[in-house]
Amino acid sequence: MPNTAVKYLHVVAAVIRDAAGNILLAQRPAHKHQGGKWEFPGGKVESGEIPLHALSRELDEELGIQLQQAQPLIKIRYVYSELAVLLDVWEVTAFSGIAHGREGQPVTWFSAEQLPALEFPPANYPIITAARLPVRCLITPEPQDPADFLQQLAVRLQAGIRLVVFRAKSLAADDYVALAGEVISLAHGFGAKVILNSPPLMLAQADGLHLTSTQLWGEKGVFPRREGQWLSASCHDERELQRAADIGVDFAFLSPVLPTLSHPGAAHLGWESFAALVENVNFPVYALGGMTPDHVVNARQHGGQGTAAIRSVWSSV
Ligand SMILES: Nc1nc2c([nH]c(=O)n2[C@H]2C[C@H](O)[C@@H](COP(=O)(O)OP(=O)(O)OP(=O)(O)O)O2)c(=O)[nH]1
Numbered sequence: 001m002p003n004t005a006v007k008y009l010h011v012v013a014a015v016i017r018d019a020a021g022n023i024l025l026a027q028r029p030a031h032k033h034q035g036g037k038w039e040f041p042g043g044k045v046e047s048g049e050i051p052l053h054a055l056s057r058e059l060d061e062e063l064g065i066q067l068q069q070a071q072p073l074i075k076i077r078y079v080y081s082e083l084a085v086l087l088d089v090w091e092v093t094a095f096s097g098i099a100h101g102r103e104g105q106p107v108t109w110f111s112a113e114q115l116p117a118l119e120f121p122p123a124n125y126p127i128i129t130a131a132r133l134p135v136r137c138l139i140t141p142e143p144q145d146p147a148d149f150l151q152q153l154a155v156r157l158q159a160g161i162r163l164v165v166f167r168a169k170s171l172a173a174d175d176y177v178a179l180a181g182e183v184i185s186l187a188h189g190f191g192a193k194v195i196l197n198s199p200p201l202m203l204a205q206a207d208g209l210h211l212t213s214t215q216l217w218g219e220k221g222v223f224p225r226r227e228g229q230w231l232s233a234s235c236h237d238e239r240e241l242q243r244a245a246d247i248g249v250d251f252a253f254l255s256p257v258l259p260t261l262s263h264p265g266a267a268h269l270g271w272e273s274f275a276a277l278v279e280n281v282n283f284p285v286y287a288l289g290g291m292t293p294d295h296v297v298n299a300r301q302h303g304g305q306g307t308a309a310i311r312s313v314w315s316s317v
């Protein structure tokens with residue numbers, strides 16, 4: 001939760017991508033705060049400036065490029081001993097000019113997967129997660145026939161899904177592990193990531209572990225993960241998001257944002273409450289519940305990472 005007694009310095013920063021998906025980073029000058037570390041280019045918002053103008057000005061001043069298109073990606077509040085920052089991070093998808101370090105700073109394009117190995121200011125960890133996560137996430141429906149399930153999954157991967165939460169509550173442990181192994185190798189062949197949903201049945205090849213909102217309240221730190229594996233969680237309200245923050249999740253799903261087919265009359269958050277809840281956490285949050293592909297735009301406008309869905313992205317359900 002943001003500390004309301006703290007005055008946060010508003011900083012805009014950019015995740016700038018080229019056509020191949022590489023991300024442009026700059027090295028902070030040695031004499032500056034967090035000097036020598038890699039950063040997402042950007043700087044302080046000046047008084048009276050709107051964030052997008054500040055971003056456009058900073059990218060021109062620091063890199064000599066002209067901003068053409070950007071969407072909000074994530075906002076992070078972080079308290080350093082010297083100062084507190086609100087990092088207002090935008091994803092830049094179109095610009096003109098050739099990026100170069102106009103202030104003499106080294107600038108380099110990296111693949112998203114190279115980012116975790118680089119040294120950034122400590123506030124940046126969630127930006128790296130947000131930069132590596134896609135806008136759409138598929139949560140699998142309960143598998144019936146494994147061969148049919150894998151075929152359906154391949155169709156969705158072919159259509160561009162790059163993050164899969166493999167959810168299979170009905171399978172016995174052995175069957176879950178066997179199918180999870182196949183899901184992971186299929187997905188990895190497409191460059192997609194797989195999060196498993198059945199602790200403590202964790203596989204080394206999986207990209208992460210997902211907790212239900214009930215599992216969130218288990219003992220802290222007992223989740224079987226290797227270094228580099230993400231931890232994600234399902235949340236429904238502020239209390240669960242706060243708990244997710246306390247146990248150090250990398251990202252979360254917040255639901256139900258809209259009415260769902262399975263619970264048409266049930267209470268739902270709506271986009272404004274979604275935005276208010278997401279504003280107060282420092283990790284990426286997917287909107288879940290009643291999502292169709294068109295809702296990606298709404299999710300981004302309301303501070304979300306994107307959308308997660310079961311039915312709307314699984315043709316046979
Ligand atoms: N640009 C940027 N700043 C970051 C990142 N992570 C992070 O903690 N910060 C902090 C470091 C600084 O305290 C602050 C940004 O200030 P800055 O030094 O870039 O500001 P500026 O470009 O306006 O520079 P100046 O006018 O002070 O020379 O935010 C990041 O990824 N990018």
Ligand SMILES: [Mg+2]
Nearest residue numbers: 041042043044
């Ligand atoms: Mg700067």
